[in-house]
Amino acid sequence: MEALTMEKRLKMYRLMLTIRAFEEKIVEVYAQGLMPGLAHLYVGEEAVAVGVCTALEPADLITSTHRGHGHCIAKGGDVKLMMAEMFGKDTGYCRGKGGSMHISDIELGIVGANGVVGGGIPLATGAALSAQMRNSGQVVVCFFGDGASNNGSFHESLNLAALWRLPVVYVCENNGYGISVAQSRHQAIKDVAVRAAAYGMPGVTVDGNDVEAVHAAARVAVDRARQGEGPTLLECKTYRFRGHHEGDPNRGNRYRSRQEIVAWEEKCPLKGYEAKLLAGGVTWEQLEELKEKVQQAIEAAVQYANASPFPPLTAALADVYAG
Amino acid sequence: MAIKTYRDALREAMREEMLRDAMVFIMGEDVGVYGGIFGVTAGLRDEFGEGRVKDTPISEAAIAGAATGAAMTGMRPIAEIMFVDFTTIAMDQLVNQAAKWHYMSGGRIKVPLVLRTTTGIGRRTAAQHSQSLEAWHAHVPGLKVVMPSTPYDAKGLLKSAIRDDNPVVFIEHKMLYNEKGEVPEGEYLVPLGKADIKREGSDCTIVATSLMVRRALAAAEALAGEGIDIELVDPRTIRPLDIETICTSVSKTHRLIIVHEACGFCGVGAEIATEVMEQAFFELDAPVVRVTGKEAPIPFSPSLEDYVVPSVEEIAAAVRCLVKGGE
Numbered sequence A: 001m002e003a004l005t006m007e008k009r010l011k012m013y014r015l016m017l018t019i020r021a022f023e024e025k026i027v028e029v030y031a032q033g034l035m036p037g038l039a040h041l042y043v044g045e046e047a048v049a050v051g052v053c054t055a056l057e058p059a060d061l062i063t064s065t066h067r068g069h070g071h072c073i074a075k076g077g078d079v080k081l082m083m084a085e086m087f088g089k090d091t092g093y094c095r096g097k098g099g100s101m102h103i104s105d106i107e108l109g110i111v112g113a114n115g116v117v118g119g120g121i122p123l124a125t126g127a128a129l130s131a132q133m134r135n136s137g138q139v140v141v142c143f144f145g146d147g148a149s150n151n152g153s154f155h156e157s158l159n160l161a162a163l164w165r166l167p168v169v170y171v172c173e174n175n176g177y178g179i180s181v182a183q184s185r186h187q188a189i190k191d192v193a194v195r196a197a198a199y200g201m202p203g204v205t206v207d208g209n210d211v212e213a214v215h216a217a218a219r220v221a222v223d224r225a226r227q228g229e230g231p232t233l234l235e236c237k238t239y240r241f242r243g244h245h246e247g248d249p250n251r252g253n254r255y256r257s258r259q260e261i262v263a264w265e266e267k268c269p270l271k272g273y274e275a276k277l278l279a280g281g282v283t284w285e286q287l288e289e290l291k292e293k294v295q296q297a298i299e300a301a302v303q304y305a306n307a308s309p310f311p312p313l314t315a316a317l318a319d320v321y322a323g
Numbered sequence B: 001m002a003i004k005t006y007r008d009a010l011r012e013a014m015r016e017e018m019l020r021d022a023m024v025f026i027m028g029e030d031v032g033v034y035g036g037i038f039g040v041t042a043g044l045r046d047e048f049g050e051g052r053v054k055d056t057p058i059s060e061a062a063i064a065g066a067a068t069g070a071a072m073t074g075m076r077p078i079a080e081i082m083f084v085d086f087t088t089i090a091m092d093q094l095v096n097q098a099a100k101w102h103y104m105s106g107g108r109i110k111v112p113l114v115l116r117t118t119t120g121i122g123r124r125t126a127a128q129h130s131q132s133l134e135a136w137h138a139h140v141p142g143l144k145v146v147m148p149s150t151p152y153d154a155k156g157l158l159k160s161a162i163r164d165d166n167p168v169v170f171i172e173h174k175m176l177y178n179e180k181g182e183v184p185e186g187e188y189l190v191p192l193g194k195a196d197i198k199r200e201g202s203d204c205t206i207v208a209t210s211l212m213v214r215r216a217l218a219a220a221e222a223l224a225g226e227g228i229d230i231e232l233v234d235p236r237t238i239r240p241l242d243i244e245t246i247c248t249s250v251s252k253t254h255r256l257i258i259v260h261e262a263c264g265f266c267g268v269g270a271e272i273a274t275e276v277m278e279q280a281f282f283e284l285d286a287p288v289v290r291v292t293g294k295e296a297p298i299p300f301s302p303s304l305e306d307y308v309v310p311s312v313e314e315i316a317a318a319v320r321c322l323v324k325g326g327e
């Protein structure tokens, strides 16, 4: 595999920064009461979405989860439309009818976030079936958590995809918890990737906080899928820095220790990557300039969301059926 | 009498039944360390240990099915599914297994299972976390369906559900957990299948369920000021349905409005209206009116969410129209 260009590396860094800045802004606006509903943030897990999505072609597809802001941004989602949706505004991705857990942009290949844990896994499998039947050359990436890997939807889908050699990559974001339940208390295995063997597909485990490691593994899996060799289960070990959602107090220290949180913060995917880029010849000024730009884009998104109108009540009863 | 929240009343019911009967145990997602996402099981793991308050993987079919299997073989499980929206994943185990084994075994196997879950709007959690699916469950012979609206009922009904030898789907409203009400110290039960008259009146009967009981009560207070006297009936149990109490009330007021949060099409209100027509048609002075959720998924944006379920004002307007409309 050829080495990553500096342009590509900076793109990955910019996307991770954007996700981080977006999520940190959500912390703020959520606390201010500007965002209703639930906010499951992706802070700490940025390298997974970015490493994987930068291995995709624009026409490729993803399915996402309740913790989906990062996937959306990494696949090219517009932070203005996202922020407006978080605020429940008419100009948002779903006209204010979906909210954080249901953002989709089918033109960008974002088949949709999902409020049902494991709900997206069969959908990704079906999208891969569609790609295969249409001979479209598309690959589908299915994001889901360690907790979701215990749902029947996971097992049934992986079996089907392996059987039919579907062009799909199952990306398990193993952040060690399903809400309060630690992995060791919800499954009797350490690596979710071992489950791949049961279905007859490769299973790979990588450091999910190392964006280039994720990217490299994703490229192998995506190439394999595109060449008709079938699915892969790619497990990325990572950690969420915030609580399960904003409102899970003290970043979830009811069920995980302060030391554990701090130890993972040391492995922050952004900090690690900055050091790598600087060592590779990027200047501090370049990084600062990028940060500045990203921050401006996020501020503009908040302004856009704030200035946008709420949907009219008639919207509530529209779109129940097509046509 | 002590004033307690709906949440605390539910917890007390489980605690008392676990103390009374060693076969009673709790299983569900985040019910242990976390105490349930709405805090209903808080502290129970500390008191009873992990053996009797079990955190499960995110496996709804296995939660409902394993609880059913345990119930068929001597245990009395209280299984929790976080949102009624996810009981759909457990539906085979509930509908084809839990509901059927007593019947299919010629009455030899009992399934003393309680499946607790949460329903409804109010937290802006959109289409997959806010539905009202009680009609799905109530449609199945063999399942009982309970929807308490007050702390008193919540405790007494949950205790009865735990002691019942049938599978009971026990549906709590997420916007009621913080509501306070009188709960007696000491033991009491509220029987399944018995409605309660939450307010006596003479001009019009409202039958309302769950959160809508509160809204109907608020509407009734407002209407009292206009000289309209509402009788409010809370069935409390959707199946078996206490149609007798409803018909008795209709015989007194001669008008009926049914209010529920679930959408109207094939909803519980359709069943109630039909049964009243079948049993008390000549008592009615006017057609039965339904005030229900609108025919759409629950939208995210707050004003839209509020719009798709009955409000106090909408209920009051329906009453005015029914009571004064003919004048």
Ligand SMILES: Cc1ncc(C[n+]2csc(CCOP(=O)(O)OP(=O)(O)O)c2C)c(N)n1
Residues within 6 Å of the ligand: A066, A067, A115, A116, A117, A118, A144, A145, A146, A147, A148, A149, A173, A175, A177, A178, A179, A244, B029, B058, B060, B082, B086, B089
């Ligand atoms: C079918 C279903 N069950 C339960 C829930 C409630 N819930 C939301 S997120 C979550 C934990 C998911 O854990 P995991 O898959 O590891 O994802 P993470 O939150 O860690 O990213 C649970 C139980 C749900 N949304 N859907």
Ligand SMILES: [Mg+2]
Residues within 6 Å of the ligand: A145, A146, A147, A173, A174, A175, A176, A177, A178, A179
């Ligand atoms: Mg997880």
